[in-house]
């Protein structure tokens with residue numbers, strides 16, 4: 001595989017309880033690229049991220065991360081090279097963990113300090129990161145007491161702790177107030193524009209939260225259900241039950257577009273994706289979209 005390929009998903013499918021959640025997912029992310037993974041609620045973005053972060057395995061297809069095939073290489077080694085900020089990860093911290101420890105353990109990718117030890121310099125870096133996100137005052141507190149916004153900032157600081165080759169952020173601005181969101185956006189824009197080989201994947205369902213420097217997008221939508229697999233819905237003129245499979249589940253999510261952000265975010269594509277007329281706008285370098 002080409003050396004600068006950081007992530008490669010080949011015909012990936014993920015199934016649970018007889019339901020196909022995502023299918024036919026193909027994506028290549030190279031060193032230094034900044035990607036947005038975009039799509040409506042429940043389409044499978046976090047499911048895909050679970051694989052990119054080595055937390056779940058595909059039911060079909062192959063996932064390569066930093067040159068290694070998922071399932072055929074030690075995930076603990078891989079995790080040390082990946083920075084992750086996600087709500088799933090946030091739930092894994094022991095409730096009484098000191099936020100400073102939650103950040104410094106980003107180096108070893110464990111949740112919950114146990115027998116691992118860190119140097120003074122590493123702790124100093126963790127403190128600096130906390131201060132960068134204006135939550136230096138959280139040192140000595142307990143994770144379970146943090147507000148959602150504080151927890152988010154701790155998570156991003158942790159994701160950056162190991163200077164990772166691959167940075168994955170799943171909805172990093174969830175729960176933040178306006179000031180907090182804009183502050184995280186500033187940091188993400190800095191990461192987006194930094195001159196480095198770091199590959200970054202940012203998951204969002206809000207166009208307003210695409211930071212500067214992110215110039216590629218993978219858009220997830222529903223794969224059309226084949227006529228044989230569709231369930232007839234009572235008021236459905238063509239008797240297909242749009243987007244509902246034979247078990248009554250929504251049809252699988254897939255990547256319907258990947259490439260340049262500017263070419264991807266069109267009125268037509270979002271109108272089709274959300275099933276209503278949408279107009280996309282861009283001002284002050286930021287994107288937004290409204291139903292018209």
Ligand SMILES: Nc1ncnc2c1ncn2[C@@H]1O[C@H](COP(=O)(O)OP(=O)(O)OP(=O)(O)O)[C@@H](O)[C@H]1O
Nearest residue numbers: 016017021039040041042043044045046047048205
């Ligand atoms: N382990 C699982 N078992 C069964 N169903 C699952 C599992 N994980 C996810 N799902 C289902 O798969 C679908 C996709 O979920 P996922 O969280 O990946 O979507 P998402 O695009 O991240 O959504 P959101 O934008 O709302 O966070 C949902 O319908 C969810 O209920």
